[in-house]
Amino acid sequence: MMQQPRKRRKQLKYTVRETSGGSGRSFQVPLLKVQSLNDQTSHEEERAIPPVPELPQEQEEKLVEENAESAQYKNSWSEIQHDFVHVFLEDVCHDEQECVSCHGPISEEHIKCNDCGAASYYCSQQCCIALHRWDLNPFHKPLQLKKINNGKFKYIECFMNIQFKRPSHQCITQRLRYGIQVYDHLGRMHNVSVVTCKCEKEAITMFRYGLWSSTIDKPSILFHTELLDTAEFLMLEGKISLHAFCQSLRWRNDLTAEQCSTLYTRLRGEPIGQYRFFKHQIRSTYTVSSEERISNCLACPKDGNIFISLDANFGLVRKKGSSAGTYLATPNHGTRMFWRHQMLSHLPQVQVIR
Template identity: 35%
Template sequence: MPKYRPNVFKHKVTVLSRSSKGGRFKRKDVPLKDLFSSGPSDTQQKPQEIQHEISVAPCTSSTFSVNVEEEAVNTRKYAAKKIKQCNAWVGKRLLLENAFFESSAPHLPCCSCGTDEGDRVLCLDCGPQVVRCIDCTMSYHEDSNHLHKPQLILDGILQPFPLKPYLRRVDHDCDSRSRKTIQVFDEKGRLHNCWLVTCSCEEECASLVRLNLWPASPDQPRVAFHMDLMNLLHFLLLEGHMSLKGACQSLGCRNGLPLHEVNLLYLNLVSECFEEYRYFRYRCHNLNAVLDEDIKCPACPKENGDLFVSLDANFGLVRKRSSGVSYTDAKHKSLLFAPQEDVDHFVNVYDDHNISNDCSNFQAGDVLRAKNKTKKLDTTGVFGASCRHGFPLSFLNLRHGERLAYAAFTIDCILEKAQPSVKLHVIYDIACTLTAHFKKKKDKKLELDMALPVFHAYGHKMACQVAYSTRWRCGYGLTDGEVMERLWSYLRRFSSITKEMTPAHREDLLTDALLHYSRRKRADIGSSLVLLMDRAVRVKEDSSKALEEI
């Protein structure tokens, strides 16, 4: 916010004036008061450029002064509030520091038995100022709270208090029990050495899941992770776009973990363990054994009505050829991404050459786009579609530039899933070119209603804007067709992670990200539809008033 200056009319502004000879522009500094002075004599003395500005946007000096004074008053109030708040924090610094250090090693009796003799053990995982004697600490952490890190208080100094708890099922007991040592990472990423009690009645990995632990390997695991830790890593990846290595390093800095524990945590997570947990979490939270409607938009028509779909390509989500190969298929298979073999076959046999592109000034749809720029890339980007509410529908990996074959394949996939009674409206950056292409091929998709997104329409000539812009076509209302740009703004931030992945891991991560994006959209769709409805009503009222005034 600008600073308040009492005499604002002392400032000068630069005015461009054209000279009579040669027509060149000259700069001239003019006092600001000359722009807002009143009276015929002042108006006659003003340059022509200044008079033009005044005629276009008239403003009096009194109105301008009132606005500046109001803004200055608000600035002073905000500054005084901020200064008062900062000074209040400064006055409490020493008090807060003393309270923190005094509570770090409190001299309190045992909170369980009340004794005041012997050594004390502080357990911050149990709660603040929770102090117990050694016997009560051992008893309390024997059957529950196994993954706590209590600390022994000796002469005001905190030292580690070693525990090796037993991890066992309380609902099952048999004669074939045995125990083994297992390393467990708790929800903070700290390493624990524990006894795991197992039996021949059940696999060890299943027993760990019952204990809210995720095994690092499916057979005879030696390392396990607390599921709260796995959930934290899951959301750091999907919401914070943080790589697995970066998340492990952040946990190490946050909890003061030694380097070897951080490296051990990362090495065990990166070996298919984390990818499998994400798929496990998806199936459990979405009840995939019962339901399959988790990725569908609840607001779009399912049987009758108009379905509005936006298409677009993103060339930031690439994959390097040197990033390895996949030894298994993607876990999500064709949930959102089309099988690459089907896409490659369709593109190779599809004829989309000799395309007329005289209506657009940008490179969308250029077949030659990737010849010299993508020699070291195995995947040049992602092509996708989403509904007007932002829910992902269908995606595929690009091998070339943004060819029309990819748009045709995506439309075929959407038509295959939609009911015949649903009318499809397609919004695409080069809808005019795609329409001409379908007309030349006499494709049945020519019957579809094609349109240009609102902002991309300005890259086309005026005839295309009038014919294809969503603001001109009937039935589109206030649909801008830019939902894919909003989706790309979220998805493209995974590019630094996915470009080094194998094809299957990359596809699974992008699918997980799209599923997470659709869950966010589903959670907000109620409030967003209300806001859109209010906006539509307001625009209709304003438009009606404007038409009545004409």
């Protein structure tokens, strides 16, 4: 007996007319779907928002006081925001200013030095040179107000011929070197002259003036020691690379791409490495002779102390290139941290415990 197919129940539909678009067309939606949507909407409406718990009176008063203090602090800054602009414009106008050297009135094309102070003006270049010598503020950047086209004025960098010399040292082999580039403690570039002699290496002579040389003999680029200190602290604490440090100096001091590239190529490698080793020598008060390093065995010490090396970070990045990461000289720290394999051949074999 064949089974008769079941008749499908007629589904009730609900006619909906569209009026928002203006077309007036109508379409049908199943009635069950409309009912489910209505039930869902009704349940959501019945689901009331839970009431906010009332805070104790003491906590509510404390919260109101904190909000009032925060609003007062914000309003105090907003009240003086425009005052900073007015003070800056008043300083630029330089009305009723006097020379800090001779205390006379300043001229229209005066000289201003922001490194000397906020209100440091000079009436002439002679007064400016009197307070900017090789032994007094040699790396300041004075600006002179010059008249340009259309009657406008603009601050232009004032040329300062700084000459470094040692008055207490007299030698017949002294000679004057011109055109040496110096990056000061802020990363700004200067052109200076230095008096050198054959009594010592030129790198030692430059160091007497607080400058670190890029090379030992006849250095053409020098770095201020405070600039190298800043680079070392940022590399250790901020974990930034030397390249990123030089790039930040470029944007801060408006250096050209060529000047920034020269700064990086002359600073990386030996110059920054040798300076960091010099700082290590100054900070370290413990020195060990080469004989003591070889005679005392770390595996079987005679004095009862034993040194155990648990692990070393051999995953450090090492640059591979023509000059990066390769040095012809012996390690600066000697065998303080690592021994050569030839020095370990005579030691007894020990069992490695993992």
